Amino acid sequence: MQDEMDTELTCPVCQEIYTKDLREPVLLPGCGHTFCRTCLCSVETSGKVLCPTCRKRHIGSPMSSLPTIYALLSLSEKYKKPLNTEAPCLHHGSPLEFWCRRCQEALCGHCLLAGHLREGHVVEKGSVFVAEKKDEILSSIAHLVNEVEMKKELIIKQMGELIIQIALNTEESQILHDSKTEAENILKDIPNVNCIDSALTSQVLVNSLQMGTQKIPLSRTKMSDSSFCDKCKPCPDMETESHPVRLESCTSVEEDAEDNREGMNTEPHSPLEKEANESFKYQVNETTDKYLGESINMGHVAGEVSERNSLVCSKNENLNQSNLIALRTKAPWPLRCYVVGNDGRTGKLKWENDKLHMYSLSRTQNDAQFMIQLSVVEWLISAESPEVFLDLGSDQHYLGRVYIRLYGHLRRAQHFLALCLGSLGPSYKFSKFHGVAKRGAPGETLAGGKYITSENTISIQGLIPGLEWGGHHISEKRAGLVVGASGGRPTEDAFFHICTKDHIGRKFACVFGEVVSEMQVLRDAVHHMLQSDVQITDVGVILSQGI
Structure with missing residues (x-):
């Protein structure tokens, strides 16, 4: 019986008896399991907690504000085991009840009388010393915890920046890959350019590709100069595993980028560069003439033009073309980055509108080189005001994208975010x-609000219990508000409405978000609902603003 009582009054995580202040018992409302507040706070992340017992997600009030179970606390204070007493005095066998500050020793009554009542000794009760030490320990722990939290936030911030950088680099790799493919297609079509209109069109396409690639900053992937000789800058595409190519003269990547940004004249700055450029122009013209006359392999021409156009190097430098090709095939291209959930489903990451978008998890196959755990990516979702997006379509026609900012403190908003x-x-x-x-x-x-289950059925059942309804969540009807439409019934908690017209004086029962852009897309959807179905073709969440 005593063992059962000890179990009920002990935190399942730290195995400590519930006590006031440090180990107050609190109850997780979603599942009913009880733990001490200290343990729950230690596993809380961005206002979310997975129950250590049943792994059910708790979303809502922070652990620090959950009410204390005072009945259980009172019971633990009454029935808790007595603390282990100190070992008795080695000399006299009596309890150590005093402390001498001068000698820094624990004393029994006999020790006190024998030698610590003399002048210069400061003796106090052991309970006073213990209370003082406990205060010191608590203060030190508070300082330690504060320092840990500060460093934790710094690490999370750095990890978030790393994730953003990976996602941005993979997006840029796709742009470069698509630009090269498109350039090769334009080059293949050169024989068909026989009139002014087609020539101008081709030029516009080339200019567009150049603008796209020039927007990608090379400074983020700048290589160290330490592996090259003092006379040159690094040319990444030219190095091999065994020996980096050392050029007598080559243009600076950063200088070229600066010239492109400011529209400056990019004529060669030295006679050697001018000579190399002239040589390049001659060889390109010669190659193009050869193609027009003999219809040679255009894949080779495209590769040669791309290779020569990327670098301006000394004509005396001998390059091993086969080594270059072998080097490039070792790296996967273009790069892809996905988020992966605990069940193996993945969601793509994509930079759009200067924001990092994560699309909803699905079973779609992918060939990503980078996989980031969902639990890590969730750090980048705003806790106070998460932003989601809905892509709407009708009869294979794309209507547009709607951005919605949710009220993160509401469980109903967290439910919508999860969906x-x-x-x-x-x-x-x-x-x-x-x-x-x-x-x-x-x-x-x-x-x-109707969603498709894993069994391929339609459901409107809520996924999180205890969603808000009514009370102080009531708000006047206003265009753009996203509201619950379940009537307070958990079996219909997935239902939602988006208001498209104000109605002054009338109110919604539970507002949990609002549209922040593209209201016209919703009005177009209302119009299309007269003739055809409108569906959410894609959905996801914003992880971060542009950097």
């Missing part, structure tokens, strides 16, 4: 809007 992210299984991807309420009238709303 945009797919973090709890299903998502709103391919979900169809099922109607328009009060069409054309004040308070008009676009109604949605």
Whole structure:
């Protein structure tokens, strides 16, 4: 019986008896399991906690604000085991009840009388010394915890920046890959350019490709100069594993980028560069003439033009072309980065509108070189005001993208976020809007919320218990508000409406977000609902603003 009582009054994580202040018992409302507040705070991340017992996700009030279970605390104070007493005095066998500050020794009554009542000795009760030490320890722990939290935030920030950089680099690699492919296609089509219009069109396409590639800053991938001789700058495409190519003279990547940005004249700065350029122009013209006359392999021409156009080097430098080709084939290209959940589903990362977008998790196969765990990526989602996006389409026609900012402190907003992210299984991807309420009238709303389950069935069941309804969450009807539409019934908690027309004086029962851009896309969706279905063709969350 005593063992059972000890179990009930002990935190399952740290195995300590519940006590006031340090080990107060608190209850996770989502599953009902009890732990001490200190342990729950230690596993809390961005306002979210996975129950250490059943692994159920708790989203809502922070651990520091959960109410203490005072009945359990009182019971633990009454029935807790007595603390182990100190070992008795080695000389007299009596309890050590005093402390001498001068001698820094624990004393029993006999020790006190024998030699510590003389002048210069400062003796106090052991309980006073213990209380003082406990205060010192608590202060030191508080300082330590504060320092750990500060460093934790710094590490999380640095990891977030690293994730953003990886995602940005992979996006840029795709742009470069697509630009090269398009350039090769344009080059292949040169024999068909026989009129002014087609020539101008080809030139516009080339200019567009050049602008796209010039926007990618090379400074982030700048190589160290230490592995090259003093007379040259590094040319990354020219080095081999055994020996980096050492050029007598080559243009600086940073200088070229600066020239391109400011529209400066990019004529060669030295006679040697001018000579190399003239040689390059002659060889390109010669190659093009050869192609037009003899119809040679254009893949070789494209590779040669791309290779020569990327570097301006000394004509005396002998390059091993086969080594260059072998070197390049070792690196996967273009680079791809995905987020992976605990169940193996993945979601793509993509830079769009100067924001890092994560698309909802799915079973789609991919060939990504970088995989980042969802639990790590979630650090980049704003806790206070997460932003999600919905891509809308009708009859294979893309209507546009809507951005919605959620009220992160609400469980209903976290529920909507989970269905945009797919973090709890299903998502709103391919979900169809099922109607328009009060069409054309004040308070008009676009109604949605049916999602597809893993069993390929339609559901509106809530995925998180205890979603808000009514009370102080009531708000006046205003265009752009995203509101719950379940009537407070958990079996329909996935239902939501997006208001498209104000209705002054009337109110929604639970507002949990608002549209921040592209309201016109929603109005177009309302219009299309007259003739065809409108669905969410893609969905996801914003991880970070541009850097």
